[in-house]
Amino acid sequence: MTILPLDPVANSSPEALCGFLAECRDTAAEAGRPMLVSITIQVESLDPLAVLESIFEPGERHFYAERPSEGWAIAGAESVLSFTSSGPSRFEDCEGYIDRVLEDTIAVGDQDAPFGGPHFFAAFSFLDAVGEGEPFEAARVFVPRWQVARRDGHTTAVANLLIQPDSLIEPIAAKVLRAHAKFQSFEFEAPGLPEQHPRDATSIVDVGGRNSYATGVSEASDCIARGEIEKIVLARAKDVRSPAPLHPLQILNGLRQRFPDCNAFSVANGLGQSFIGASPERLLRVEDGVVLTEALAGSAERGATASEDAALGSRLLHSEKDLREQRIVLDSIVRRLSPLGLDLRYSVRPGLKRLSNIQHLHTPVEARLPRGVRLLDMLGRLHPTPAVGGTPRERAVPLICRLEAFPRGLYGGVVGWIDSRGGGEFIVALRSALVSGSEARMYAGGGIVEGSTIEKEFAETELKFRAMQDALLGT
Numbered sequence: 287m288t289i290l291p292l293d294p295v296a297n298s299s300p301e302a303l304c305g306f307l308a309e310c311r312d313t314a315a316e317a318g319r320p321m322l323v324s325i326t327i328q329v330e331s332l333d334p335l336a337v338l339e340s341i342f343e344p345g346e347r348h349f350y351a352e353r354p355s356e357g358w359a360i361a362g363a364e365s366v367l368s369f370t371s372s373g374p375s376r377f378e379d380c381e382g383y384i385d386r387v388l389e390d391t392i393a394v395g396d397q398d399a400p401f402g403g404p405h406f407f408a409a410f411s412f413l414d415a416v417g418e419g420e421p422f423e424a425a426r427v428f429v430p431r432w433q434v435a436r437r438d439g440h441t442t443a444v445a446n447l448l449i450q451p452d453s454l455i456e457p458i459a460a461k462v463l464r465a466h467a468k469f470q471s472f473e474f475e476a477p478g479l480p481e482q483h484p485r486d487a488t489s490i491v492d493v494g495g496r497n498s499y500a501t502g503v504s505e506a507s508d509c510i511a512r513g514e515i516e517k518i519v520l521a522r523a524k525d526v527r528s529p530a531p532l533h534p535l536q537i538l539n540g541l542r543q544r545f546p547d548c549n550a551f552s553v554a555n556g557l558g559q560s561f562i563g564a565s566p567e568r569l570l571r572v573e574d575g576v577v578l579t580e581a582l583a584g585s586a587e588r589g590a591t592a593s594e595d596a597a598l599g600s601r602l603l604h605s606e607k608d609l610r611e612q613r614i615v616l617d618s619i620v621r622r623l624s625p626l627g628l629d630l631r632y633s634v635r636p637g638l639k640r641l642s643n644i645q646h647l648h649t650p651v652e653a654r655l656p657r658g659v660r661l662l663d664m665l666g667r668l669h670p671t672p673a674v675g676g677t678p679r680e681r682a683v684p685l686i687c688r689l690e691a692f693p694r695g696l697y698g699g700v701v702g703w704i705d706s707r708g709g710g711e712f713i714v715a716l717r718s719a720l721v722s723g724s725e726a727r728m729y730a731g732g733g734i735v736e737g738s739t740i741e742k743e744f745a746e747t748e749l750k751f752r753a754m755q756d757a758l759l760g761t
Contacts, residue, residue: 287392287706300463301472307447309454310392315451320430322367323389323447324404325462326395329469332362332441333523335542339535345429347556349407350538351702354546358400358437360703362407362430363496366448366557369427372415376425377666380408381551388706401435401707403477407716409561412670412698414684421720431533432465434666443469455487490755493523493727494691498628502689506734509512509685518685521731522747523692526758527724534560534721538755545682547641549713553701561696563718564753566641566759569668569700572661577628577653581732582639583673584608585746585747601640607737612636612647612737615673619651622667628653634645643753661710665700673733674698674714678707696719697729719754728754 307323314321338350338361347368367387371379384406397403400739408427416424433444438709445465447458460501470557499522504520534552541564542550548564554711571578586602589595602608620630632651639648676682702712719728730750732743 287388287393289397289463290392290394293499295367297674298378300459303462304455304459305736306394307449307453307459310449311453311455313595314390314453317390318451320390320451321449323394323449324391325445325447326393326397326399326402326468327443327445327466327497328396328399329441331675332436332443332469334359334436334441334537336536337361337434338363341432342535343548343553344558345556345663346554347430348552348560349409349428349701349703350535350552351711352542352546352550354542354550355490356441358435358436360405360433362405362433362703362752363427363575364431365428366427366431366446367659369482370423370425372424374414375668376410376414377604377662379428379503379658380425383663384473384704387429389441391706393706395477397574397706400437400440401433401442401705402444404444404446405427405706405710406704408703408712409696410665410669411699412674412694412700416695417693420695421555421722422561427621440725452580482761488527488529489525491525492527498691499744503738504733506685507738510736515552515682515685516733517611517672517733518682519672519674519698520686520689520732520743521694521697521729522751523697524728524751524755526719526726526728526755527580528726528758529724530722531615532721532726532758534562535581537560537719537721539758540760541753545642545753545755547639551701551713551715553696559720559722561701561715561718561720564757565713565716565718566639566644566646567670567673567716568703568712569714570665572655572664573668573711574668574709575679576622576656577664578754579619579623579651579668581612581619581636581651582646582647582671583612583615585607585749586645586733587749588640588643588645595640597743599640602645602647603636603638607735608647611637611733611735614677615671616651617650618672618677618679619668623653623664626659626664627656628659628664636734644749650684655730659713661704661708665712669700670698671714674716674731676733691721692727694729697732717750717754719758721758726758728758730754
């Protein structure tokens with residue numbers, strides 16, 4: 287990537303901007319291929335979700351992620367570059383694509399600003415291949431035309447332009463200048479959202495019937511008893527039909543307000559469907575040479591009083607079944623990342639991660655990033671962890687496909703971004719729903735290990751469904 291220490295938008299005339307873009311076009315002509323031009327500007331404080339709502343178009347791709355408790359949010363809309371892949375090499379394929387794009391990228395503006403420079407938004411399904419007609423591919427990476435992000439009170443806007451060898455420069459420059467003016471003094475437009483009041487669903491139906499999950503847990507428990515697997519995560523799905531259209535960003539706003547310690551996210555396929563959720567689990571973050579992941583498994587309800595809450599948490603911390611389930615996840619992380627040379631640091635015993643409606647056993651894991659190790663290298667090794675798949679992975683994942691009554695798609699997959707310096711963050715796509723018009727499919731799962739019972743696992747999934755169902759129905 288070529289980085290130029292200038293801002294051709296804020297500090298230059300329209301003629302100078304045209305001149306700069308003409309030079310980029312000449313470079314593209316000389317190379318015989320398009321150039322990505324990425325312009326970063328600092329703007330007044332903005333809410334990225336409000337910006338995305340204002341420019342939302344069902345026929346355009348978008349990506350959104352936010353963790354309110356950590357003070358960051360990022361949104362990207364429309365697509366100037368896109369890539370798909372499928373199969374066991376999908377992480378490697380996407381890494382190669384990102385490298386090729388960056389070779390033909392000219393970046394201007396403050397690249398060291400929070401979320402400065404071009405970002406590659408990505409979504410990877412649970413499986414490395416998906417069936418025909420599914421709404422999301424096994425792997426999709428795209429560069430947005432517009433990106434707005436906030437961290438610690440600083441807002442950064444990025445415009446990404448694809449300059450062809452024969453591009454007409456004046457219309458492109460005019461569009462950039464209009465966008466620059468808009469982001470410097472953004473006027474939020476009402477997105478025409480439905481009224482926010484509780485609404486009854488026409489229907490909420492278990493996919494495959496209520497007995498299919500019980501049958502799956504029973505068969506999985508038999509496999510565990512025979513020693514074929516140690517753990518497997520089985521999910522349920524419910525189809526919700528609303529009398530009014532469901533707007534994914536309105537639902538997302540409710541999720542981020544209710545669950546500030548979770549990662550709220552939305553990924554749109556540009557065909558009118560969005561995959562949204564509020565996930566408690568970060569799979570991987572790389573920032574300033576530091577790798578951060580976490581082992582999250584085992585769960586309990588929150589108490590109605592402080593003493594009841596403490597009792598439930600203490601019981602979870604001493605539950606042999608839940609401790610074993612969480613340790614399986616931690617051991618898998620260590621086993622899969624250690625060969626890359628990471629010196630992983632973590633606590634011997636897990637702590638509690640308390641969310642508004644549930645609490646989990648939690649172990650943060652941290653390491654310095656070794657030279658030559660890439661984010662997608664690690665992501666490909668980690669996914670799917672036993673927290674969403676099982677162990678051993680090679681036996682558990684095929685069994686999931688046989689026992690569940692629906693394709694997972696992005697549920698249990700990972701969504702996130704990579705920046706031009708190799709940093710980024712990926713979230714496990716849990717506590718989620720696929721929204722399409724007035725219909726939505728909710729997903730929730732739980733880990734099956736020795737000692738699991740059908741009744742307890744069913745109750746756990748019901749608890750996890752509750753948050754998304756309330757957000758969908760406005761209750």
